[in-house]
Amino acid sequence: MSAPLVTVKNLKKTFPVRESVFRRATRELRAVDDVSFAVSRGETLGLVGESGCGKSTLARCVARLTEPSDGSILFDGQEIARLSTRELRPMRRNIQLVFQDPMSSLNPRKRVGTILREALSIQGLVSGRARQDARIAELLEQVGLSPTFAGRLPRELSGGQRQRIGIARALALEPRLIVADEPVSALDVSVQAQILNLLKDLQEQLGLTMLFISHDLGVVRHVSDRVGVMYLGKLVELAPADAFYEAPLHPYSRALLASVPLPDPAARGRAVRPIEGDMPSPIYPPAGCRFHTRCPIAQEICSRTEPPLTDHGNGRLAACHFASPFASARETERAAPQPSQAKMGD
Amino acid sequence: MSAVVQTRRRGNAGLLRFLIRRSPLGLALVTLFFLSAVFGPHFAPHSMTDTNLAMALQGPSAEHWLGTDPLGRDVFSRLLGASRVAGQAFLIVVLIGGIAGTALGLFAGGRGGLIDLVVSRVVEILQGFPTILVAIVIVALLNPSLTNAMVAVGLAAIPDFARVSRSVAIQLRDREFIQAARGLGAGEMRILWSEVLPNMAGPLVVIASFDGAQAVLWEASLSFLGLGVQPPDPSFGSMLREAQNYLAIQPSLAIIVGLAVSGFILGMNLLGDALGDYFEQAR
Ligand SMILES: Nc1ncnc2c1ncn2[C@@H]1O[C@H](COP(=O)(O)OP(=O)(O)OP(=O)(O)O)[C@@H](O)[C@H]1O
Ligand SMILES: [Mg+2]
Numbered sequence: 001m002s003a004p005l006v007t008v009k010n011l012k013k014t015f016p017v018r019e020s021v022f023r024r025a026t027r028e029l030r031a032v033d034d035v036s037f038a039v040s041r042g043e044t045l046g047l048v049g050e051s052g053c054g055k056s057t058l059a060r061c062v063a064r065l066t067e068p069s070d071g072s073i074l075f076d077g078q079e080i081a082r083l084s085t086r087e088l089r090p091m092r093r094n095i096q097l098v099f100q101d102p103m104s105s106l107n108p109r110k111r112v113g114t115i116l117r118e119a120l121s122i123q124g125l126v127s128g129r130a131r132q133d134a135r136i137a138e139l140l141e142q143v144g145l146s147p148t149f150a151g152r153l154p155r156e157l158s159g160g161q162r163q164r165i166g167i168a169r170a171l172a173l174e175p176r177l178i179v180a181d182e183p184v185s186a187l188d189v190s191v192q193a194q195i196l197n198l199l200k201d202l203q204e205q206l207g208l209t210m211l212f213i214s215h216d217l218g219v220v221r222h223v224s225d226r227v228g229v230m231y232l233g234k235l236v237e238l239a240p241a242d243a244f245y246e247a248p249l250h251p252y253s254r255a256l257l258a259s260v261p262l263p264d265p266a267a268r269g270r271a272v273r274p275i276e277g278d279m280p281s282p283i284y285p286p287a288g289c290r291f292h293t294r295c296p297i298a299q300e301i302c303s304r305t306e307p308p309l310t311d312h313g314n315g316r317l318a319a320c321h322f323a324s325p326f327a328s329a330r331e332t333e334r335a336a337p338q339p340s341q342a343k344m345g346d
Numbered sequence: 347m348s349a350v351v352q353t354r355r356r357g358n359a360g361l362l363r364f365l366i367r368r369s370p371l372g373l374a375l376v377t378l379f380f381l382s383a384v385f386g387p388h389f390a391p392h393s394m395t396d397t398n399l400a401m402a403l404q405g406p407s408a409e410h411w412l413g414t415d416p417l418g419r420d421v422f423s424r425l426l427g428a429s430r431v432a433g434q435a436f437l438i439v440v441l442i443g444g445i446a447g448t449a450l451g452l453f454a455g456g457r458g459g460l461i462d463l464v465v466s467r468v469v470e471i472l473q474g475f476p477t478i479l480v481a482i483v484i485v486a487l488l489n490p491s492l493t494n495a496m497v498a499v500g501l502a503a504i505p506d507f508a509r510v511s512r513s514v515a516i517q518l519r520d521r522e523f524i525q526a527a528r529g530l531g532a533g534e535m536r537i538l539w540s541e542v543l544p545n546m547a548g549p550l551v552v553i554a555s556f557d558g559a560q561a562v563l564w565e566a567s568l569s570f571l572g573l574g575v576q577p578p579d580p581s582f583g584s585m586l587r588e589a590q591n592y593l594a595i596q597p598s599l600a601i602i603v604g605l606a607v608s609g610f611i612l613g614m615n616l617l618g619d620a621l622g623d624y625f626e627q628a629r
Pocket of ligand 2: 055057182
């Protein structure tokens with residue numbers, strides 16, 4: 001196997017926070033905290049995690065919409081973590097984003113044709129009106145829309161159609177990596193599957209590499225070759241999809257999976273709220289293992305020593321002192337329904 | 347791409363139909379005003395400035411539809427001339443305030459940070475200036491004329507446009523389509539110009555209609571005070587000033603000008619409200 005297309009090493013992104021209006025920024029919010037992974041060519045890596053765990057921030061770093069605070073991002077061997085805006089320009093066509101909200105990802109004042117034409121002309125990739133028109137028609141067809149959609153305004157389209165335009169725009173530059181940040185979570189369940197299949201088909205046809213982000217394990221399963229789980233800015237598990245869904249190593253992954261009855265489509269749209277207790281603030285992350293405050297199998301060591309992401313064989317990595325493919329008795333006990341403590345998800 | 351052209355035409359017709367339904371009076375008054383501002387002077391039945399004391403202060407007749415003024419000039423013709431002047435005032439103010447204000451607000455809101463801080467303070471200072479004093483200073487430094495008086499009013503309109511465009515820019519700054527443009531490699535200036543600015547058209551048109559109406563009122567006031575249009579040229583302000591000495595003898599002189607100005611302001615406000623509604627629902 002050749003070198004990975006993307007290699008992320010010790011990536012960090014912190015945001016300064018003010019504790020009060022009167023003080024200057026004193027603390028840091030660690031949205032992404034020391035994350036490392038690689039994505040092979042043609043592979044889809046799915047990233048899951050609860051709201052606020054840093055998925056979007058990670059996506060924005062990889063797509064270089066924001067500058068990482070620390071760490072390295074190698075794209076096809078080239079370091080892009082610290083490129084300036086100008087140096088980034090030629091890189092941009094290699095990495096394109098698909099956004100979450102199809103309402104706000106298209107300029108409401110622009111017709112679909114204009115949106116795509118601009119994508120083609122910003123970098124001077126396709127010039128000449130006739131050639132652009134031909135490419136626009138081709139792009140629309142690629143995402144399953146007829147060329148007449150070029151004359152429509154975003155508000156005249158359904159959510160699924162808008163997301164298709166978002167995908168067409170991302171494809172316009174013939175990127176090698178697509179970073180899809182929750183591309184279906186704003187869509188109706190019936191439409192979700194169509195868009196997921198479209199992404200999958202396009203990936204196969206065009207040999208794309210994909211970083212696919214979702215809070216929905218069911219959606220991730222549908223498209224991913226490997227799955228990464230994030231918790232509070234950290235990557236806590238990374239494993240081939242089959243092995244992961246079969247028997248995850250990290251208690252957090254198990255809790256996530258247990259909370260999602262996968263075959264039930266109605267439950268899939270819901271945000272993951274796996275375990276009781278709220279996620280601690282990323283401004284004051286717990287010492288030791290970040291998950292220990294909510295972990296059913298936490299021991300004393302967990303509050304003292306942070307477990308590193310270690311290799312457990314067969315490409316499976318987990319950051320847990322007690323990583324094991326088997327749920328402990330205490331976890332299964334907790335998973336039983338407890339009506340008095342049942343927490344309503346959002 | 348004939349589909350593109352077709353849908354666009356439907357879009358403008360949609361706006362017109364909406365305005366006809368929502369505010370027929372506003373649309374009619376404003377259309378009348380701008381038609382007379384553009385074409386009126388060509389069709390004026392009499393000279394606007396030639397005096398004829400023998401014909402002074404006559405009532406309406408077939409010859410002089412709205413009568414004559416104290417110097418025997420045809421009031422209807424002068425009213426057409428005054429509407430041209432008011433139209434110019436409208437244009438100067440909207441151009442100065444609109445271009446400078448929108449650019450400042452767009453830049454401040456779009457870039458944020460220190461730029462925003464500095465621009466916002468400058469705009470606040472500008473807002474603190476009393477228009478009438480600025481007008482007096484400018485006219486004193488240069489000379490009384492429509493353009494000079496309206497430059498002062500245009501400066502005063504900058505903060506309105508800046509405030510609106512800044513707030514829209516801030517709302518849009520983190521929208522995903524802006525990030526998408528950035529991700530495609532668009533520069534920040536291109537993003538402001540081509541992604542953010544088109545989304546301000548609605549609020550800016552609304553502000554332009556209100557500030558333009560204000561400009562017409564200011565033109566009348568400044569010309570009334572002798573700071574704007576100079577006699578013998580007609581303008582709403584100078585006509586009112588000439589009429590005030592004859593209020594007892596020929597009150598219709600003042601009433602006609604007053605009605606013309608009020609009608610226009612009313613029309614512009616109605617139209618501005620309707621435009622606001624249109625852009626609100628088109629979102
Ligand atoms: N520009 C910013 N300034 C300050 N804090 C930020 C910023 N962007 C994100 N954060 C914080 O970083 C953390 C991670 O946010 P992020 O949007 O990456 O999470 P997420 O996993 O994508 O969540 P969601 O599922 O809600 O999209 C959150 O606590 C968020 O409040
Ligand atoms: Mg997110």
